Amino acid sequence: MSPYAIKHVATYQQAIQRGGGNIRVAYRLLAGLRKICLTTGSQDSDCLQAYGLLLHAMHQRGWL
Numbered sequence: 001m002s003p004y005a006i007k008h009v010a011t012y013q014q015a016i017q018r019g020g021g022n023i024r025v026a027y028r029l030l031a032g033l034r035k036i037c038l039t040t041g042s043q044d045s046d047c048l049q050a051y052g053l054l055l056h057a058m059h060q061r062g063w064l
Contacts, residue, residue: 001046009033009050016057022055023063030054 012029015021033051040047058064 001044001050006046008049009054013050013053013057014044016054016061019061023033026054026058026063030058 009029012021012026016026030051032055033047037044037047037051042048055064
């Protein structure tokens with residue numbers, strides 16, 4: 001993943017944790033990350049970490 005993409009996911013994850021964000025955008029972002037992670041496999045640890053952080057933030061908000 002590019003540094004820009006990682007920063008974008010991190011920013012959105014922080015917004016969700018602060019009570020902001022949009023559930024539809026979060027699910028769209030999660031789906032995109034899932035595709036990238038499945039395509040690259042375990043080679044892209046940044047993608048897996050971003051996916052996990054976003055998933056955790058969504059869980060904390062009760063969006064899962």
